[in-house]
Structures are given as structure tokens and as C-alpha cells.
Amino acid sequence: MRRLAVILPAAAVLAVGLSAGPAAAVPLPSPATTAYGVFTGPVPDAGWGTRFVSTSASGSASGAGVSVTASNGATSASTTVTPPTGQSFAVGTYDIGATATTGRAGVVVSGGAPSACSSVTGTLTVHAVTLSGGSVTSFAGSVKGNCGTGQPVFAQEIRWQSTVPMIVLATPVSTPRVETVEVAVGGSATTFGTPTFTGTDAKVAVTGNTCTAATPKPAGSTCTLTLTATPDFFGPAQDVITLPDGGSGRKIPVTSVGYDTANGAYTPVTPYRLLDTRKKVGVSTTTPLGAGKSVDFQVTTRGGVPASGPTSVVLNVTVVSPTSEGYVTMYPTGGSRPTASSVNFNKGWTGANLITVKLGTGGKVRLFNYAGNTHVVADVMGYYHGSASTATTQYGGYSGVEPSRILDTRTNNDPLPRDFYLTTGADFGSDVNSRIRAFAVNITVVKPSGAGYLTAWNGDENAIPDTSTLNFTKGRTVPNMAVVPTGTCGPSCTDPATPVIGVLNTSSGAAHVVVDLVGVYDDNTLDGMWRYRPLAGPTRIVNTKTNQGISGAIPSNATRTVTAPTSVTTYNSMSLVTNTTANKPTITSVLTLWNADIPTRPNVSNLNPYAGQLVSNMTFTDIGLDYDFKVHNLAGSTNLVIDVAGTMETYPAVADPGVASALRSDGLRALSTASARRASGDQAATASTFTARPVDLAARHR
Known part of the structure; x- marks a missing residue:
């Protein structure tokens, strides 16, 4: 004052x-x-x-x-x-x-x-x-x-x-x-x-x-x-x-x-490798990370992440050939290690998970390995701005969309061949298309005929990054969340500004590919977008083994409702940014998380765990009026762990009415109205709506 x-x-x-x-x-x-x-x-x-x-x-x-x-x-x-x-x-x-x-x-x-x-x-x-x-x-x-x-x-x-x-x-x-x-x-x-x-x-x-x-x-x-x-x-x-x-x-x-400031806004970057313990990238040795050991690696000043301003970073983290079952945890350098996991894995498994983590001392992130020895690779996808950011351009807000499938090569029984890529996107209409800067998508490879990885990027065939989005072995169905910068469709679409992404198959065989859209990032011009609020560290809200959040393992074809606690939400919270882990299901299954206010389960997947597999995936999960979401398990029985990294909040935020009679349903309408008000002074402004019409283009060779 x-x-x-x-x-x-x-x-x-x-x-x-x-x-x-x-x-x-x-x-x-x-x-x-x-x-x-x-x-x-x-x-x-x-x-x-x-x-x-x-x-x-x-x-x-x-x-x-x-x-x-x-x-x-x-x-x-x-x-x-x-x-x-x-x-x-x-x-x-x-x-x-x-x-x-x-x-x-x-x-x-x-x-x-x-x-x-x-x-x-x-x-x-x-x-x-x-x-x-x-x-x-x-x-x-x-x-x-x-x-x-x-x-x-x-x-x-x-x-x-x-x-x-x-x-x-x-x-x-x-x-x-x-x-x-x-x-x-x-x-x-x-x-x-x-x-x-x-x-x-x-x-x-x-x-x-x-x-x-x-x-x-x-x-x-x-x-x-x-x-x-x-x-x-x-x-x-x-x-x-x-x-x-x-x-x-x-x-x-x-x-x-x-x-406006950039606080909580997101800036996507061209995927860039920050850490690879196999090749002395970000570290000074090629020795794998041992049990109970940790390593700090620099994030800011690398890969387009500025020295000051960012508060959290989005990383795609790949574990390569671990010698035992275990997990790695990422958290801010200089902070206390939380009771949470970032990537969970079985012995010998090579796979990736998208992680949102706060930056620590010196703009670094700490990676802790629980058991065995493992190599680790980390690619930066983008970053969220903090209150100290002085950026005035090149950032935007986030909004969840009703989860929708925008690509499924199984529809025409035409898997993506080796060294080919597909361009896929979503047409939101001419008023919105040119404003989209990134997609939040869940990408799944289905029963590939060879081992390798997928790379998701903005679709520019002249600028394919040397990074991986999703790693897999032959015959395995594997998902991974990705925040992918978008390009434009060009003359192949009715509206050339339609946002698209590319997915490249870099493996020894062909693979079916599924892409589910869960959210979009804009250029800070659309009304009613949300901003990211990081928690001090990952916070566990579900552990079925201890009856936290959900009582007991989730049975076959069963749905459970989770109410996010006040320890991770505010009055303005609209979505949870989480790490969701399937803990050794009894048979191969599919897990889907979605907003509890949507009555019908969407035709998308978040995790595709195999019997006995310990596997995690990042999820953007929109929450309902009561701060709740649903989890469905398709087959068998599985335990579940969910850790929250942060929340997406309405922007501008408004004060909690603080009275029992002020239902959140009224509050959400007020929030949507308030956050849609821009300097036009239009008090009748409403939040943007996103109705995606999938764009599926022919596969092309790299």
C-alpha cells in the first residue's frame, strides 16, 4: 500500500x-x-x-x-x-x-x-x-x-x-x-x-x-x-x-x-531437448540415474524459455529402460520432494509422460528416481508465466473443450506407415481459428507393428523437431498427453486458418494413431479463457489403496465421482492439471476422466493400462459445479492415484461470494460473464464456445 x-x-x-x-x-x-x-x-x-x-x-x-x-x-x-x-x-x-x-x-x-x-x-x-x-x-x-x-x-x-x-x-x-x-x-x-x-x-x-x-x-x-x-x-x-x-x-x-498481465498465461515453444542422460544433454555424464538419486537440470535460458518471468514449465519426460519397477518425481530445485510421482514404470519399460512442474532455484527442475537405474529424457513444450513476467505478447489463455476425438486411423483401417506423418486439426469457425496457438491433446498409439516413437508438432514439414512425444514398443497400446503448438491448415481446408498439428511415426513399423482434443490455448484475444495457477508442489487427491478420494479399487465398467478438495481449488477453479496413475489393473483396460456435469461419458481415453502395469499420464480434467469429475474403468479392477500440479482458473477472477446461498452454478455464470468482459466495455459479452469439427488430411512421407 x-x-x-x-x-x-x-x-x-x-x-x-x-x-x-x-x-x-x-x-x-x-x-x-x-x-x-x-x-x-x-x-x-x-x-x-x-x-x-x-x-x-x-x-x-x-x-x-x-x-x-x-x-x-x-x-x-x-x-x-x-x-x-x-x-x-x-x-x-x-x-x-x-x-x-x-x-x-x-x-x-x-x-x-x-x-x-x-x-x-x-x-x-x-x-x-x-x-x-x-x-x-x-x-x-x-x-x-x-x-x-x-x-x-x-x-x-x-x-x-x-x-x-x-x-x-x-x-x-x-x-x-x-x-x-x-x-x-x-x-x-x-x-x-x-x-x-x-x-x-x-x-x-x-x-x-x-x-x-x-x-x-x-x-x-x-x-x-x-x-x-x-x-x-x-x-x-x-x-x-x-x-x-x-x-x-x-x-x-x-x-x-x-x-492484463501475462500471469498464468501460456507460451508454447518449439519442442527442445533439455535433458538426455544418455548423451550428456543437461548433465555432465552418461551414467543412468541411480536409485534414490536426483539430478537438477537447467530450464530457463534454454529452448526458448526466458531467464525471468516463467513460473512453471511443461515437459515431456521419457524414462528409458529402467532396471526395476519404480517412478520418478519432478519438483522445483531447492524445494522439498513431494509425496507424488511424475512417471511410473515397470522394469524395462520405455515411455513418456507430460509433466507440468514449477521452476525452482536458478530456473532449474529436480528429477528424483525412486528405484533401480534409468536413463531420462526431458523435452520442453512451453511455459506458464508468473506474476513477475513483463511479457506483453506471445502468450494466451487456456480453455477446456468437451473431449472429442479428432483423429482415429482405425476408422479406415489405414495405419500410419513408418516415416509418414498425418496432419490433423479442428475447425472452430472463422472467428476462432486464427486465434488458436496450441492444442492440449491425448495421443494414443494402438498396437504398432514396430518399436519407436511419435513426434507431435505444429505440422510444418520443414521444421520437424528432433524430439519425441510418445514412446512405445511393438504391439503395445500407449497414450500420452501433449500440449502441441498449432500451425495453419492452408489451402487444404475451407478456412486456411484452421489450426492443425502434425503427428510423425518414427518407428520400425506402422501404427494406428488416435488423437483426442481436451483443450485449446489462444493468443490472448478470445473471451472467457482461463489462466494456470500452480500449487506449491504436486498434491495427491486420490489413492484408492488408502481410500483417499475413491474408496477401494475401481471395478470393471464402473464410474466413480471425485470431488476435488479445497486444498487444491479456489472459487474460480475450472480444470485440474493432474498426473493420473493406473496401479496394476487386473486386465487390460481403458480409463476416462471427464467433467461430472457432462452426463454421458465421452468417447475418449486418458490411460490404456495393461494387466499388471504401473503407468501414468497427465490429464487436463475439467471440473463441475461441485468441483467434481468422473473416472470410468472399462475392464477388470484397478487402483488409481491422482496428483494435482495446478488448476486452470477463470480470468479475470472474481471474489467468492462467501455465502451458502450463492451456489457455484450462479458463480460460474458470473465468472464466465466477468472473464468475457474486455476493454470494449460490452457488459453483454459471453465466453467463447468451442465446437470442434475434425480435420483429417492424407498421410505424407517425411
Whole structure:
């Protein structure tokens, strides 16, 4: 919290329009002739929340109107306001347009951001004005407007020879911003009442108050109001706080501005190998990792992961020929090893699992091996930004989709040959296609005729990475989750912007391939997307052997419902990012996890374990109104372990109503609405919906 030395004068002083300005306080300008501009909005390719804030200003009056020019040192913006035709300004609210008419005030904006405002709409609220012979001698007003389709909503505080304070609380959306305002009692003792609010979209509250009291404050003294702004949508909201003083009251105009940061957003990268104990990649030896041993390897500054900003990383981790049954656990370097597993395996098994893990000391990750000796390979797929990230582009949010199968080569009984690749994708419609940057998919190889691996990437035949997504042996059906950057379909699709991925078969034989889509990442322009919230470390929520989460092993063709505990969820949680482990099923089976609010089990799979196999797979599991999801086991009986790495949260987040009568169903609707509000100021905006139409193209040779 930072204390603002803003002296609020007595209402009588405002009425006569004295020119004594407020005490200097950064970032508020100090001259008596002042202006303050804040512009926010979705600027294409520049990130949400691009804004202009003045640090100095000048102005002039011209008859019944007033002009101000504000500068931030690099850019200037000018605003001219004129009253409705034939009128003079008075305290109140006016509709505005680019020119004054008998029914609206005129507001002309030039320079700054936006660069021009020829079709302005919105409102002007005049807080105080004095006139002499019809000409303005002091002016205080607030503008909230829009410059037309595709332009950001902006807010301005305009002052000309006025002592009305200017308070603009700009903060990342859903993040509280606290300021303390100092109120001067004035020349006579004053009794202050309870502050009132007149704004219709305010996101500010008085959270501290030393002014309101039953007894008068002595003349010449001061008191304070603590203001807390918590915007739950992008762009500006305005309010006027009135502190009763026995007269007209002290007017405190406040603009709160919610703007975007990269916190929790995802940036995909071209798959890059960070660790390979077989080849001294990321380590200094070719010795396999021994039982009870760990190794730290560098993540940041490698493979497109920057030195600062990321908080968690998505890795595809492959265990190669372990000498015994066991597991490896990944966790932040410098942290305590959690009770969780990242990749579970049987002796001699070579396979991969997608892992989301927080970064530790020095931008490193620690890998612990429980038993036996094993080689390990880790490829980076992308990273999630933390609160310290300064990125303004190249990131986006996530949204789950109803799980859907977008590729199954078994449909035409045409397996993918050796050294051939398929391009597959999903058509979401022209409004969405060009905005998708990555898919969250579960990829399954079905009974391959040889051993090898699949590589999933953006489908560019000229840039196939030297990494693996899914490793397998002959005849085995193996799944793995992947977060894969997308490319565009091009002329092969009705909409060339349709997002696609490629899947290459690098093995000694042919293989059937199944791809199930569970979620998408955008370029930070779609409404209603979610952001990632990492937990301190992997947290176990299901262990059927100890009756945690699910009581006992799951029988054949049975469904169990799991309610995620409050230890891993918040009011805004929409999906769990988990590691799910099948623990030695009695026969070969298929496990499917899905949102409990979807009544029918989707035709997809998450794990395909063999009898007696200990195997894990990452899952993105959307949760229902009661924070619940379902698990179905197709055949035999199996034990299950689920560890949660983090959650996907609505963005912007809103506060938990905190009352039993406020059902989460109502809350989810409110969350979807709030998170869909962008700087367009469209209060009717809704979250994007994703209806995928599969795109299946002919196989091609590498």
C-alpha cells in the first residue's frame, strides 16, 4: 500500500473555484491546471491493457469549453470538451459525441492511445465547474468513452484550474490496489458521515476510514480514507465517493482500471531437448540415474524459455529402460520432494509422460528416481508465466473443450506407415481459428507393428523437431498427453486458418494413431479463457489403496465421482492439471476422466493400462459445479492415484461470494460473464464456445 498525499479541500472551497492545487503526489500531476488520461484496451499484437498515463499536463479555456493536453514524456494526448449547443456546463453527466449537439456534449481526443477519436461515444461527468460571463474559469470532469469499433475503451480525468483531486487506481485485473487519501478538515471543525458511492460500475471500496465519527474533527487537522480497487474486467470503471460534511460533501472522483498481465498465461515453444542422460544433454555424464538419486537440470535460458518471468514449465519426460519397477518425481530445485510421482514404470519399460512442474532455484527442475537405474529424457513444450513476467505478447489463455476425438486411423483401417506423418486439426469457425496457438491433446498409439516413437508438432514439414512425444514398443497400446503448438491448415481446408498439428511415426513399423482434443490455448484475444495457477508442489487427491478420494479399487465398467478438495481449488477453479496413475489393473483396460456435469461419458481415453502395469499420464480434467469429475474403468479392477500440479482458473477472477446461498452454478455464470468482459466495455459479452469439427488430411512421407 502506498500513501497518497492528496488534500481534499472543503466543499465551500470547491464551490468558489479557488486555484490552489492539490499537494504533489506521484503519479498524480501537481499543477493547478491538470489533466490525467488512462487508455486501456485490446490492442492487436500488443497485449491487453496497453495504456497511456500522463505525468504532466497543460490546458486552456475557450468560451464555454476547455482543452487539456497531457504528456507522459514520449506521447501526448489532447482532449477538448464543449457543452451541449446553446448551454453552459453544470455539475452532472452528459452523453458525448465527436461534436456538440443540443442533446450531448462534444469530446474530441487526439494523440496518445488511441491515436484518433473521430467517432467518440460515452459519457462526461462534470464534478465541479465555475463560470465567468459564460466562460469556464475552472473545470473538473471525468470522461469514459469509446472511439469506435475495434478501439479500446478509455478513461480520462480532466482538470482546469480545479482543486478536485484525481485518483486513478490502475492494477492487474482481479488484483487489489490500495491507496490512502488524506482529507483536510479545513478552517472549522467538521463532522464527517459515512461515504457514499454514485458510480454504476465501480470496482472500488472504502476499506479504511478515520474520517467518519460522531464527534467533529478539529479545524486544521486531517483524516484518511483507504481505497481498495479490485477490477474484475478489463478497462476503466468510474465512481464518485462523497464524504458527507454537513454541506455538499467532499467529492472524490475515482477511476479504477483493470489491465492484463501475462500471469498464468501460456507460451508454447518449439519442442527442445533439455535433458538426455544418455548423451550428456543437461548433465555432465552418461551414467543412468541411480536409485534414490536426483539430478537438477537447467530450464530457463534454454529452448526458448526466458531467464525471468516463467513460473512453471511443461515437459515431456521419457524414462528409458529402467532396471526395476519404480517412478520418478519432478519438483522445483531447492524445494522439498513431494509425496507424488511424475512417471511410473515397470522394469524395462520405455515411455513418456507430460509433466507440468514449477521452476525452482536458478530456473532449474529436480528429477528424483525412486528405484533401480534409468536413463531420462526431458523435452520442453512451453511455459506458464508468473506474476513477475513483463511479457506483453506471445502468450494466451487456456480453455477446456468437451473431449472429442479428432483423429482415429482405425476408422479406415489405414495405419500410419513408418516415416509418414498425418496432419490433423479442428475447425472452430472463422472467428476462432486464427486465434488458436496450441492444442492440449491425448495421443494414443494402438498396437504398432514396430518399436519407436511419435513426434507431435505444429505440422510444418520443414521444421520437424528432433524430439519425441510418445514412446512405445511393438504391439503395445500407449497414450500420452501433449500440449502441441498449432500451425495453419492452408489451402487444404475451407478456412486456411484452421489450426492443425502434425503427428510423425518414427518407428520400425506402422501404427494406428488416435488423437483426442481436451483443450485449446489462444493468443490472448478470445473471451472467457482461463489462466494456470500452480500449487506449491504436486498434491495427491486420490489413492484408492488408502481410500483417499475413491474408496477401494475401481471395478470393471464402473464410474466413480471425485470431488476435488479445497486444498487444491479456489472459487474460480475450472480444470485440474493432474498426473493420473493406473496401479496394476487386473486386465487390460481403458480409463476416462471427464467433467461430472457432462452426463454421458465421452468417447475418449486418458490411460490404456495393461494387466499388471504401473503407468501414468497427465490429464487436463475439467471440473463441475461441485468441483467434481468422473473416472470410468472399462475392464477388470484397478487402483488409481491422482496428483494435482495446478488448476486452470477463470480470468479475470472474481471474489467468492462467501455465502451458502450463492451456489457455484450462479458463480460460474458470473465468472464466465466477468472473464468475457474486455476493454470494449460490452457488459453483454459471453465466453467463447468451442465446437470442434475434425480435420483429417492424407498421410505424407517425411
